[in-house]
Amino acid sequence: MQANRLVLVFIVLLVALASTTAYAFRCGNNLIEVGDFEYKVLRFCGEPMSRDVVGYQINENGDREAKIEHWVYGPKNGRYTILIIEGGVVRKIISQMAD
Numbered sequence: 001m002q003a004n005r006l007v008l009v010f011i012v013l014l015v016a017l018a019s020t021t022a023y024a025f026r027c028g029n030n031l032i033e034v035g036d037f038e039y040k041v042l043r044f045c046g047e048p049m050s051r052d053v054v055g056y057q058i059n060e061n062g063d064r065e066a067k068i069e070h071w072v073y074g075p076k077n078g079r080y081t082i083l084i085i086e087g088g089v090v091r092k093i094i095s096q097m098a099d
Contacts, residue, residue, distance in 0.1 A: 025073070025081050025093050038088045041071070048073050048083070057086060074098065 025032040027045035048071035056064040066087030074080035075098035084092035 023093065025083065027073075032083070032090060032093070034090050034093060036090045038085050038090070041083065041085075041090065045073060 023034055025045075027041075030044035032041050032044060050070070050072040052070050053067055054070050055068040057066040057068065059065045067085075069085040071083040071085055072080055073083070078098050080096045080098055082094040082096060083090050084094070
């Protein structure tokens with residue numbers, strides 16, 4: 001029973017470490033944080049290796065209001081950084097292990 005519990009804890013830790021939410025992303029000497037505008041990201045980090053439109057924010061009338069994009073940087077030190085950009089603003093930063 002104790003061995004099964006240890007294996008379960010180990011698996012949970014591996015999953016947690018594989019993809020984590022971050023609050024900042026370092027580009028050289030500059031820091032990108034949730035709430036920063038995309039022009040700041042482009043100025044400090046350059047173009048991402050991948051930039052995909054994944055959807056749109058829809059207003060109460062059903063009209064498209066703002067783009068939602070995933071910008072991918074890396075790999076750096078064995079990790080990719082994914083920025084979720086909504087309406088030109090960084091809304092989420094995800095750090096994920098490279099395969």
